Amino acid sequence: xxxxxxxxxxxxxxxxxxxxxxxxxxxxxxxxxxxxxxxxxxxxxxxxxxxxxxxxxxxxxxxxxxxxxxxxxxxxxxxxxxxxxxxxxxxxxxxxxxxxxxxxxxxxxxxxxxxxx
Numbered sequence: 701x702x703x704x705x706x707x708x709x710x711x712x713x714x715x716x717x718x719x720x721x722x723x724x725x726x727x728x729x730x731x732x733x734x735x736x737x738x739x740x741x742x743x744x745x746x747x748x749x750x751x752x753x754x755x756x757x758x759x760x761x762x763x764x765x766x767x768x769x770x771x772x773x774x775x776x777x778x779x780x781x782x783x784x785x786x787x788x789x790x791x792x793x794x795x796x797x798x799x800x801x802x803x804x805x806x807x808x809x810x811x812x813x814x815x816x817x
Contacts, residue, residue, distance in 0.1 A: 755789065763787070773802050776805065776806060777795070777802035779798070779799075
């Protein structure tokens with residue numbers, strides 16, 4: 701006959717181990733000092749991360765887009781279509797905002813056409 705499992709019952713174990721296991725699974729109370737310190741440390745490490753320079757990728761994406769697409773966006777934004785060869789960084793911030801708006805409008809038109817097809 702197998703031995704009884706009574707020796708492994710929790711009532712025969714020291715209470716300190718059981719309470720420690722229970723406290724380990726309890727959520728951290730709001731405003732706990734160690735939790736606030738961990739959050740402050742995480743925020744400090746996030747501030748030290750330097751943003752990546754995306755300018756080369758933006759210039760490359762503009763330069764590799766088809767000539768016709770660039771000309772269409774420039775015309776839709778009310779700009780001179782002959783500037784299609786100009787690098788994207790030669791446009792002012794206001795002009796780039798207009799280009800973004802024209803591109804977004806073109807995307808919506810093409811999505812409607814795609815859904816119609």
